[in-house]
Amino acid sequence: MTEQRKASKVRSLFIDDLNDYQQSHAEKDYVLIDVREPAEYEAGHIPGAVLLPLSTLEGRVHALDPRKELLFYCASGRRSQAATLLAEDAIPDAKALINLLGGYYAWEGKELVDFPRLTIFHHTDDPRQVLHQAMDLEKGAWLFYSHAQELLKDSPMGETARALVDLERTHAQVLYRLLARHYPEDPLPPFQELFQSLEGSIMEGGTPWPEALGRLQGSAPDDCVPFGELALEIEYASYDLYRNAAVVTVGEPVREIFFDLSAQEKGHVRVIAKTFSKCFPEAHG
Numbered sequence: 001m002t003e004q005r006k007a008s009k010v011r012s013l014f015i016d017d018l019n020d021y022q023q024s025h026a027e028k029d030y031v032l033i034d035v036r037e038p039a040e041y042e043a044g045h046i047p048g049a050v051l052l053p054l055s056t057l058e059g060r061v062h063a064l065d066p067r068k069e070l071l072f073y074c075a076s077g078r079r080s081q082a083a084t085l086l087a088e089d090a091i092p093d094a095k096a097l098i099n100l101l102g103g104y105y106a107w108e109g110k111e112l113v114d115f116p117r118l119t120i121f122h123h124t125d126d127p128r129q130v131l132h133q134a135m136d137l138e139k140g141a142w143l144f145y146s147h148a149q150e151l152l153k154d155s156p157m158g159e160t161a162r163a164l165v166d167l168e169r170t171h172a173q174v175l176y177r178l179l180a181r182h183y184p185e186d187p188l189p190p191f192q193e194l195f196q197s198l199e200g201s202i203m204e205g206g207t208p209w210p211e212a213l214g215r216l217q218g219s220a221p222d223d224c225v226p227f228g229e230l231a232l233e234i235e236y237a238s239y240d241l242y243r244n245a246a247v248v249t250v251g252e253p254v255r256e257i258f259f260d261l262s263a264q265e266k267g268h269v270r271v272i273a274k275t276f277s278k279c280f281p282e283a284h285g
């Protein structure tokens with residue numbers, strides 16, 4: 001009876017169906033786990049995936065939250081199948097354990113290289129400092145899009161850049177309100193004053209915004225593809241950072257806001273993606 005109960009929580013999902021799964025589940029309800037080795041993960045991984053190599057899984061699997069659905073993937077599906085079996089024994093009360101069939105070799109979506117820059121948040125255990133740092137990252141993205149919109153002018157992506165300027169500022173306001181609500185003993189200056197004082201030297205992916213802007217400056221103002229692709233890269237890196245930070249960060253208020261921010265970063269990706277069609281207006285003969 002016990003074996004039947006445990007087996008009912010283990011299932012498989014084709015990696016082709018991962019996008020549909022993610023769109024139908026809240027970010028806070030699942031964890032995507034890459035069980036390959038660090039070098040493989042660094043060379044390319046699915047955005048939002050947490051690295052937990054199979055070789056070290058048994059010693060670390062207990063840190064996973066059994067209240068969430070746990071999705072495991074590897075290069076082809078063999079290591080992730082083993083990881084699912086090990087997790088089944090280690091976390092008998094897990095909500096769900098899902099092996100992604102086909103693995104990274106069959107993944108056709110966006111990939112990210114390098115590790116998410118979680119070290120951005122590692123200098124402190126104080127949630128207030130973590131939130132201040134996150135606000136500074138949003139300022140960096142805001143500065144990038146503010147300058148990019150001037151380069152793009154009336155390009156189709158210019159409108160998208162202007163929309164992203166507003167969205168990044170809104171993210172900073174969300175973080176500001178969280179600080180004000182949870183830490184009233186540490187009064188904040190008005191939002192606009194605080195936002196103006198932030199340096200914003202780097203963006204969520206860890207890239208200095210002037211460096212990203214420099215990659216655009218050689219492009220023709222009416223060529224909106226380079227900006228679109230760069231913006232997607234930035235937003236995917238932002239999603240990856242917040243999704244990983246939500247898993248490893250201590251403190252429920254901070255965890256929840258990182259899950260919310262990661263979901264909103266995916267929304268930014270959709271905003272950008274829909275604009276590409278405007279870069280290639282249909283010819284009329």
